[in-house]
Amino acid sequence: MKTDEFLEWSEKAARWGANYRRDVRDLPVRAQTSPGDIAKQIAPQPPEHGESMDKIFADFETIIMPGMTHWQHPRFFAYFPANAAPVSAVAEYLVTALAAQCMLWQTSPAATELETAMIGWLRDALGLPAMFTGSIQDSASSATLNAVLVMRERALGWKGNTEGLGGQKPIRIYTTNQVHTSIDRAIWVSGIGSANLVRIPTSGDSRGMDAKALDAAIRSDLESGYLPAGVIACTGGTSIGAFDDIAAVVRVAHAHGLYVHVDAAWAGSAMICPEFRHFWAGVEEADSIVFNPHKWLGAHFDCSIQFIRSPEDLVRTLAIQPEYLKTSGKDGFINYSEWSVPLGRRFRALKLWFLLRYHGLEGLRAMIRNHVRWAKKVERALAEDSRFEILTKPFLSLFTFRPLKAEGTTDDAHVQAFLDAINNDGRIYLTQTRVERALVIRFQAGQFDMTKADADTAIEVLKEFAGRFAEEQIRG
Ligand SMILES: *Cc1c(COP(=O)(O)O)cnc(C)c1O
Numbered sequence: 001m002k003t004d005e006f007l008e009w010s011e012k013a014a015r016w017g018a019n020y021r022r023d024v025r026d027l028p029v030r031a032q033t034s035p036g037d038i039a040k041q042i043a044p045q046p047p048e049h050g051e052s053m054d055k056i057f058a059d060f061e062t063i064i065m066p067g068m069t070h071w072q073h074p075r076f077f078a079y080f081p082a083n084a085a086p087v088s089a090v091a092e093y094l095v096t097a098l099a100a101q102c103m104l105w106q107t108s109p110a111a112t113e114l115e116t117a118m119i120g121w122l123r124d125a126l127g128l129p130a131m132f133t134g135s136i137q138d139s140a141s142s143a144t145l146n147a148v149l150v151m152r153e154r155a156l157g158w159k160g161n162t163e164g165l166g167g168q169k170p171i172r173i174y175t176t177n178q179v180h181t182s183i184d185r186a187i188w189v190s191g192i193g194s195a196n197l198v199r200i201p202t203s204g205d206s207r208g209m210d211a212k213a214l215d216a217a218i219r220s221d222l223e224s225g226y227l228p229a230g231v232i233a234c235t236g237g238t239s240i241g242a243f244d245d246i247a248a249v250v251r252v253a254h255a256h257g258l259y260v261h262v263d264a265a266w267a268g269s270a271m272i273c274p275e276f277r278h279f280w281a282g283v284e285e286a287d288s289i290v291f292n293p294h295k296w297l298g299a300h301f302d303c304s305i306q307f308i309r310s311p312e313d314l315v316r317t318l319a320i321q322p323e324y325l326k327t328s329g330k331d332g333f334i335n336y337s338e339w340s341v342p343l344g345r346r347f348r349a350l351k352l353w354f355l356l357r358y359h360g361l362e363g364l365r366a367m368i369r370n371h372v373r374w375a376k377k378v379e380r381a382l383a384e385d386s387r388f389e390i391l392t393k394p395f396l397s398l399f400t401f402r403p404l405k406a407e408g409t410t411d412d413a414h415v416q417a418f419l420d421a422i423n424n425d426g427r428i429y430l431t432q433t434r435v436e437r438a439l440v441i442r443f444q445a446g447q448f449d450m451t452k453a454d455a456d457t458a459i460e461v462l463k464e465f466a467g468r469f470a471e472e473q474i475r476g
């Protein structure tokens with residue numbers, strides 16, 4: 001592609017992107033296609049001869065777009081958000097144009113040095129102590145895998161990488177049943193095995209880890225010849241926003257010399273607001289923490305921050321230096337590829353720099369505070385309506401509920417039918433989880449451009465469908 005054509009299509013793409021963001025609120029939030037609808041429109045083979053950009057772009061609009069779910073839609077209340085503030089999308093356009101592979105300091109010094117600076121900015125913004133350093137990872141899953149690998153190597157006296165796990169005492173990691181499935185995967189991938197992931201009971205509305213039970217489990221494992229290595233705590237579990245008493249968990253874990261990793265992938269962004277930091281009190285004693293600015297804060301996907309107390313342990317676990325990666329004479333600089341499992345690294349710090357400078361922390365705090373307020377508003381409206389039942393109260397901007405039938409009872413089939421009807425309608429998008437075995441609907445407010453009117457629309461749609469379902473029941 002020649003420069004003038006590259007310019008033409010880059011301008012078209014940027015214009016298309018801006019118009020898309022302007023108009024996205026008029027589209028159904030969740031894609032309304034059936035399985036295979038898109039696949040059957042894709043040519044079975046690549047073309048032998050190049051095609052025109054006009055045709056390629058037209059196909060993008062007609063074939064691909066109907067199959068997209070709109071994560072930047074202001075009424076995306078499903079899962080957690082994957083916010084990409086327009087300013088961070090602008091930074092990503094630049095990163096896309098540069099297309100640098102930033103694995104080592106010398107493969108783009110600006111990328112490494114800006115990354116170090118952004119880790120410092122975010123650490124301070126979240127109120128974490130200055131001894132934390134860290135890096136930007138592609139996902140919380142990778143950060144948690146890093147943490148589990150360090151737990152393993154520390155516990156094995158740094159011999160796991162060379163000798164493997166055969167003949168070693170079984171390593172034990174402790175967590176609850178509220179944590180994300182990325183923890184299970186990290187346990188599988190690290191060779192520790194899910195049989196050695198010990199689920200500690202939880203208690204209270206927060207469904208936090210019972211620290212006494214943690215202590216008892218570690219003691220009992222030591223007596224039985226296991227090798228306790230670490231604890232994975234959470235602030236804001238994915239299902240209902242469960243949170244552990246980090247201070248209590250750290251006290252027990254550190255008394256036994258165990259490593260503590262805190263998963264705050266979603267809720268971590270809220271910690272730019274000092275009034276929410278009580279939810280993770282004690283976090284300053286953790287050994288590592290992960291949070292995703294690509295979820296709630298507004299940094300274009302992907303952008304996950306792993307804060308770590310002891311980068312030496314991580315580098316000792318992951319660094320590998322074949323001749324072709326040695327950076328002659330530049331020792332002392334950070335090569336962030338030694339801080340992660342993948343070698344290659346995108347330039348992820350630029351979008352954070354643009355985002356934080358353009359909106360300022362006060363701008364981002366205002367957004368998060370609004371989301372928390374509006375989620376409470378929706379929860380109140382449903383709590384006061386006898387056709388709904390609240391299962392878990394809002395933790396930050398997440399709560400769960402379910403629709404009731406006329407008799408005031410409900411079942412999974414009714415909840416699923418209600419959810420499907422809402423998502424087929426398309427004005428709002430919600431997803432489900434289970435609370436004490438029952439199917440329930442999650443509501444989280446968090447999209448970057450959401451307004452109070454969008455919260456009102458959510459209430460309106462939910463009540464409208466409660467009415468429709470009641471009528472259908474009467475008609476049988
Ligand atoms: C989303 C989420 C994850 C996984 O995040 P990825 O970046 O997609 O790997 C892990 N933990 C929690 C609590 C989450 O909400």
